[in-house]
Amino acid sequence: MIMFGVVWGKGKGNVKRLMLIALASAILTLLMIATPGCWSARELDKRAIVVAVGIDKAKEPGKLEVSYQIIKPAEVGAPRPARGGEGQGRGVWVLSTTGDSLFDAAWKMSNVAGRRPFWGHLRLILFSEALAREGLGPFLDVLARNPMPRRLAWLAVARGCLARSILEGYSELEKVPAETIMGQLEEYGQNSTSLAQTLHGFLLEMENPGQSPAASAVELVSKGGPSAPNDGESGDEGSEDVERGRAGAGGTKLVPMVRGAAVFKRDRLVGWLDEEETRGLLWVTNRVRGASIVVDPLAGGRGKVTLEIVRARSRIRPEIKGGVPHVTVEISASANLAEQATASSLYTIEHLHELERELASAIENEVRMVVTRAQRDLRTDVFGFGLTFYRKHPRQWKAMAETWEDAYFPHVEVNLDVNTRLDVSGLIGPALKRRMTGTGW
Amino acid sequence: MLRVATTLLDLLRARKKPGSKGSPRGRAGEPPVHVLRDVQANAKAVAGFLGEPQDLVTRTFKLGGTKQLECGVIWIDGLADKRLISRHILKPLMSGAFEAQADATAPRGNVLEFVRDCGISLGQLRAVCDLREVVSGILSGDTAVFIQTSGQALLASTRGWKTRDVEEPRGESVIRGPREGFVEDLRTNTVLLRRRIRSPNLRIETLTIGSAGQTQVAVVYLEGIANPKVVEEVWARLRRIKIDAVLSDQYVEELIRDAPLSPFPTVANTERPDAVAAGILEGQVAVLVDGSPFALRMPVTFLQYFQSPEDYYVNFHTATLSRWLRLVALLAALTLPSLYVAVTTFNPEMLPTPLLVSIAAAREGVPFPVAIEAFLMELAFETLREAGLRMPRVIGPAVSIVGALVLGEAAISAGIVSAPTVIVVAFTAIASFSITYPDITAIARLLRFLLLALSAILGLFGLMTGFIAVHIHLLSLRSFGVPYMSPLAPSSLAARDILMRWPLWARTKRVGYITWQDMRRQPATSMPQAPVRRKRM
Amino acid sequence: MLEEGRISKRQFFWTIVVIIITMSMFRLPHLVLWRARQDFWLAFLMAIVLDIVVGCFLFVLGRRYRGMTIYGYSERVLGKLLGKLAAAAYVLLFFEMAALETRNFAEAFLLVMPETPIWVFATILVALAAYAVSSGLEVIARAAELVGPIVSLLATAVPSLTSNRIRPANLLPLLQTPPLAIIETGLVVTSFFGVCVVMGVLMAYVNEPSKALKVKAGAVVISGVLMMYGYTTAVALFGEEAFSSLINTHYNVARMISVRGFFEHVEVMILPLWTGAAFLAISVFYYCTSIGVAQIIGLKTLRYVVPSVGIAVAARAFLGFRSGPHMDRYVTGTLVWYALAVEACLTLLLLVVSTIRQRSDESGR
Structure with a gap:
């Protein structure tokens, strides 16, 4: 309104213009008082x-x-x-x-x-x-x-x-x-x-x-x-x-x-x-941020070792071999040694490697569980395997797109490639030199 | 010395622009009234011009004390310095020795010349024929000397009225930097400038404005740096003024400025001689008005208002920080209340949830809509400020207690206004005080209300509308030919000065939009360097 | 002379950048993405090249008829009547663009303030533009110099702030869209980018006309890159949704900004910032329309043209279009082809006729 006052008043003498602006402002003020809180x-x-x-x-x-x-x-x-x-x-x-x-x-x-x-x-x-x-x-x-x-x-x-x-x-x-x-x-x-x-x-x-x-x-x-x-x-x-x-x-x-x-x-x-299956899903879809995973290198519950996942990444690699879709899930995880319940020292390279293997198989377990469940029972591709085919093999995907979840997904062969890495951290390296009487639980 | 300088200036100007400005002192149009040969008649005529006032002092005596030749000295009590008159005019002219000398050296007819050359020991002295000029001289503090049989009068500059001492400027105080401020006396003010720029190119040209006021106005600039077109324009606009009297610099400002309807100042004023000197060095033209302790500077751009003179008296890191703060403060002073209103009533989704809940909690039970609430609080604050401005110092604290405690605290606890609104208004007030120039603070206040109204009607869209309209207005302004938004739009390299106060050694050139002459301030290699190291023997 | 002012090449640059970015930010994205899918960038590359070619035409013409606007020289080239018709075609284009831009932006604002009637936004935007237009080209150009960097920053910052949520894999697969669809979208983009045919009007006032082509090409490339960045982010954020359901793409991207989980719904703040850009784009088209009308009718001032054109633009903006699908169909079905016909074909025609005339003049001499 003021604008129009300015535009139309232009060139008609300054005093007139000033009065137009003043008039427009007055109307604006009145409007504001009359409608406090307009539309939205x-x-x-x-x-x-x-x-x-x-x-x-x-x-x-x-x-x-x-x-x-x-x-x-x-x-x-x-x-x-x-x-x-x-x-x-x-x-x-x-x-x-x-x-x-x-x-x-x-x-x-x-x-x-x-x-x-x-x-x-x-x-x-x-x-x-x-x-x-x-x-x-x-x-x-x-x-x-x-x-x-x-x-x-x-x-x-x-x-x-x-x-x-x-x-x-x-x-x-x-x-x-x-x-x-x-x-x-x-x-x-x-x-x-x-x-x-x-x-x-x-x-x-x-x-x-x-x-x-x-x-x-x-x-x-x-x-x-x-x-x-x-x-x-x-x-x-x-x-x-x-x-x-x-x-x-x-x-x-x-x-x-x-x-x-x-x-x-x-x-x-x-x-x-359930909780493990969910973590399996998260492993595949690269959403694991941290986790505590308990492994038992000595078996039989005699020396539980708890590992803390600090970093994890994963990637799905689709492949079509002979017209059949295959999927490789690459998971890499780094973990810290968080807690151990045995007196034996794990502070050696060999032990670390063994723990890494244990961790990898634990992760693999979780993933296998959920993949099997999704393929056998649920018959739903929550991992987005099909999506990776759509992206990487768009031509072949066109044929599969319609019937992917029912005809192809349950039979996709899923390979796991789990890479783990253990960093011993914390304030003590080897186990406490104490008389360990507890046997773990 | 001053006189020599002035005459030199007059000569130079006369040579350079013949007829273009004319003699600034001359008032055309009235026929001259010649000085008579009779002292008494002259004295009567002068008194007649002035309406025979009480404060006109006429002293007649015989030259040298003995001879027949009558002599009259006329001045206005209080305007002229009595001690100067008695020591340098009355005493030598009345002494017997003078008479003897005059007899010996000068023929009778030319006694006035002799008096001028050998009698009066004052620096500024001139002979005039026109009685009107004599009167105007007397009115500005000169002393007129009439001598029997001479058709001329001598005007001796004996100005000596009471003036205020040079004091620290009230409105623009700095922590570090010069503490001198302009005073009401024009001569003192030109001295303050001359002491800062001793270059022979500093031009101080004067003219008289006002048919009744007869106020002296000085135009100051640096020849060779100031844009001659701007100087010409300033002169042209000053000469257009036909008002009866100019009582302060604001009179001149309003009568010569561009965009007379705009609230934005296209002529800057300051009470700091150092700020004026800095402006003159950038190519600005200053106008000093007698009787006003402010100097006008032109051309001015909007962004110059964010550069405080103090920026150049502290190191550039802190100056840069305070420049940023001032920019934020201006934005806050302009938009904070309207932003608050727009966001809480139109788009509360953008507030973080906890903040929104706190505000909502404070709003529960408050009778007014936010817009009205903010408006009322702004009004209350402005009233407080206005009241405190001209209040005797003794009452000041009482007002702030009433304002802060009674109004603020009681209003909140009574649930009449909400605490967040008070916080917003209070912060806005503080922000508006951190803007350097009072002119801009005033505009920020004006626009704040406008934006508040717009955002109460249309939320953020209204706020932006107002903002854009103000910007279009700013972009269409010019100050003496310089676009008001330089160096932002039209942009130039000098735009770097907005966000940062550059080290002084990096300011090798003048800002490129005020003047184009003699751009270089210092060589490019001005950065201080460690001395070249020599191997120790 | 209707316009006394001169604009610098920097101002010219920012003017073009602002109008291109603003035009292609609000209505274009879904028109492009729905058809060209992941290969939208090909359409953009095509548009950039075509627009530089059109820029060349205008540049040659502008150099040939120095100091004249496209309206002026089309009369010189085609004769009085045909010339006026050609000028009217350009004027109509600018008018439609002004109305379309007004409409687009007003509609975008409805997302933030849904209960407000659309004519409020349209009227206010046009009123602001009218103020700018009546203040002259210099003011518009200076405003562009202020708004341009802000808009470019906005167009960069909004996508960048969502970088923690993007999934670049969504950009795959590439090169799966049929070529015909890409060419068709490319033409749509070209017509949107082609609004910089305002060069034909503005070049007359640029103080270094010899640099105009370089400046315009730079502006087209820069804004093209900025737009591609924005679109890429949108695709990486929304995947299939961007190709099938999303409209108001830029707004949706802004909705994904969440600064430390504390500041959300930033889009509500970002949209008002676009007001500056929208206002500027509208005033440029508005200005070109007004100048053209005045020149065709033969008026000496814009005093009566500005209010009447303004009322027409505002009325067209809020009465002339109905719903989103109506507008989409109008834009892709009618406006695009009209724009292309005027921007490219008519300009080319002008160039060809002018060259022939010049040749015959030379041989006749």
């Missing part, structure tokens, strides 16, 4: 900050129940501790709405919360197992299309319970329970036994040819450790308590825990990986 403006106290969202099937068929973890700023952000001894984890409000689609349900949230939901800080997206089994594709669209949710938000599947129960889970340390889950995901590299998947990574793996995606897996455990053996494929075996996320018998609180991985075929969940 919304005050912070009119927004409900959603940090995590959980998506379940609703009771009525064909509907979704979407749950949200909303931050209560007054509890979380206040410099002084909140009044009353409500304890930790109460900095959020978990509520749900139902709707025909994700967007539809989310759009109804303000009816419940009384504030417009704000998705800009959405950092954790949880899907229930049941939904994941039917295919996530339809729900991911809105997450990729809408500019508000972060593309780097974590994407996880609730194992053996509702997504809502996970959001209602307990956290001892954080006022916002989702922070605990995100912390677990961020720190996955400590032991590399869980997969940390982002929305971006999932979409990438889902869209790329010759690959099926995997997502993080979250389950509820009673405080202190896993509540019940939960190895079953279906996840339906969990007790009713766990299913509903209620506190277990004796008042134990249920804590969300990130463990293993959820494996998909295209966009459908087909199975869960």
Whole structure:
């Protein structure tokens, strides 16, 4: 407006121009006073900050129940501790709405919360197992299309319970329970036994040819450790308590825990990986950051040696021999000697080499386990072997592309080439010269 | 000595530009009134011109004390130095010895010449015929000497009114560097400049402005370095001024500047003679106005406002750091409140989650929208500043206590404003004070409100809109022919000076956009070097 | 003379860089990537070469008719009526480009402020451009000198900041796209890069016209390289998604920036920074349109042209286009071919006719 004043007033005498500018500014000021907070403006106290969202099937068929973890700023952000001894984890409000689609349900949230939901800080997206089994594709669209949710938000599947129960889970340390889950995901590299998947990574793996995606897996455990053996494929075996996320018998609180991985075929969940299998997956896809691996060179549990992986790299090399796809996975890992339970000194070159061999076979074991599982049981290429063929042998790939996962992948011969390297480190070299009476355990 | 210099200057100028400027002192248009041969009549005429004021002193006596020849000395009490008059005019003219000498050497008719040559022992002395000129001389502190039978009057410069001593400049103090500041007296100010640049090429040319005020204005530049076109332009614009009186340098600035509607100063002012000297060495032209302790400098570019004179008095590392700080401070002073408003109300997604939650927590229960809140706090701060500016020193602390404690603390704890807003406004205030030049601080204040309004309406887009509009405006400005945004756009090598204060030995050339003459300041090999080592015997 | 100002060759350089980068940042990426897939760089190389060739035409013409704009000499070459028609073709191109750029940018801004009506952005951008245009070419050129380095930095920094997440393997396999598709995309890119036919107008005001070709070629190469860098990063980040589903590619790349997990959603900050570039590109086209209109009608000042062209551009920007697919179809189906016809063919025609005329003049003498 001022601009037009300047443009049109130009050359008509300076005083006139000045008056035009003044007039335009006056109108602008009036506009500002009349419409405080135009179109896209919304005050912070009119927004409900959603940090995590959980998506379940609703009771009525064909509907979704979407749950949200909303931050209560007054509890979380206040410099002084909140009044009353409500304890930790109460900095959020978990509520749900139902709707025909994700967007539809989310759009109804303000009816419940009384504030417009704000998705800009959405950092954790949880899907229930049941939904994941039917295919996530339809729900991911809105997450990729809408500019508000972060593309780097974590994407996880609730194992053996509702997504809502996970959001209602307990956290001892954080006022916002989702922070605990995100912390677990961020720190996955400590032991590399869980997969940390982002929305971006999932979409990438889902869209790329010759690959099926995997997502993080979250389950509820009673405080202190896993509540019940939960190895079953279906996840339906969990007790009713766990299913509903209620506190277990004796008042134990249920804590969300990130463990293993959820494996998909295209966009459908087909199975869960346990901790070793997950690490196997991470070895192949070059995502191991660190791990502790226990080897037993003397066999029989008499002298466990714990190795700490400090660096790991891997590469998939596709080859087509005689029209048949082969894959070589090259893994190189460096480890430190972290702990030993024997009195015999391992501080010799020979011992080190032996330990390196042991480590290599341990890694190989883990990889073999998961590769066999994926090829035999799950029949899904979570490693992206097909993708490497698409990249390196695009012509041959064209013939295989359509039927890769069912016809070719299960029969791909996977060669492992594991290279390990051990650096003894720490403050002592040989074992302590003590009278070792313990026998290990 | 001064007189010699001035006449020399006048001669030079007359030779160089005949008729182009004319005599700066001459006021054309009025017919001359001739000095009469009768002393009493002259005295009466002078008094008549001035309306017979109380402070006009007329002293008549007989030349040499005995003879018939009457002599009159006229001055204005307080403007002229009484001691000078009595010692160098009255005493020699009244002494008997003078009479004897005059008798012996000079014929009667030419006694005025004799008085001039042998009588009055003052440096600046001239004979004039026009009574108006006599009056104007008296008004500027000269003393007029009339002698019976002579059709001329002698004007002796006896200016000696009370002036302020040279003091440390108030507004632009430095920690290291010269502590002298300009004063109200023009002559003192030219002296301050001459003492810094002793080159014979330093030109100080004066003219009188204002039909009533008759203020002396001096144009100072370095011949051979200043762009002659700029000098010519300054003169032309000064001569266009037809105002009744010029009471301070701002009058001159507003009447000669480019882009008179723009809030941005296209003429810089400073109270530091060293800053003016530095500008003159870069080819700028300075204008000094009598009665104002500020000097104007032109042409000026926007980025010069980020170079404090102190930059060149401390080592270049720290000066570079403070240059960066000033740039950041300017950006903060301009945009911080509007950025805060835009981000929290339009796009809070870009704040880190913990920060957002803290701000949101502080915002809970605050009655105003952020934009209004920020606007009110800015207003409160500006009022405080305005109040503190002209307040007697004794009340100052009380105001800051009321402002800081009562307004800030109480408003937050009452939940009327949120703490983050107060923090933002407070930091903005501090940032705006770290800008070197008060002119720019004032503009930053003005633009801050504009940008705040824009970003309240359109968020970051509005903020950018305002920013771009201001930039287009800046880019379209010129100061005496020099693009205002030089050396950024149009760009030149001198743009390197923006982010860094280069070592003095690396500044081998003048900045290339003010002047093109005699670019070299020092040889390229000026970097200090260790002496060549000799082998020890 | 409609324009008194002169611009330096550095200003000329930055003007071209800014308009190319801005034009190809917002609507072009998905048009290119969806068709040329991993071989988009071939399309870019083709566009760079073709544009330098077109630059040569304009350079020869500009040298031949010194101090004249393309509007001026097309009348000289083709005669009054045909010349005016040719000039009108150029004017129409610049006008469409101004409107398209306005629209593109306003649409991009809707991602950040979804509830704001699009005419707000369009009007404000055009108003800013009008201010610049009415201040004259010198101001625009100086603004380019300020904005150019910032834009180049932005176009480099945004992809670079995502370097911790890129997977270069996504760029493989190479050379799998059918040649026809590459050529077709190459022509699309050429027409976008070809907006630097503004050289035909600006060269008249460059103070060292003999360097204009070198400067323009440099600008095309530099902006081509910058764009290829941005596109490469997008492909390395998104893989198959970049070839099939992503639009607003640059914005999506910016969304992947996460500085130490602390600063996220940086795109919200980056988009406003592009405002400067968008405004500049719009004002260059706006300026060329205004000059052309004034020259065709035979006006002496831009005083009445600027507001009317401005209103037309803003109206075209928010009334003239409908949805994204509509625009995509219009751009690839109509605008590209029109642009190519004008940028390359018409310019070549001018050159040929002018050469023939010159020959016949010489032989006739």
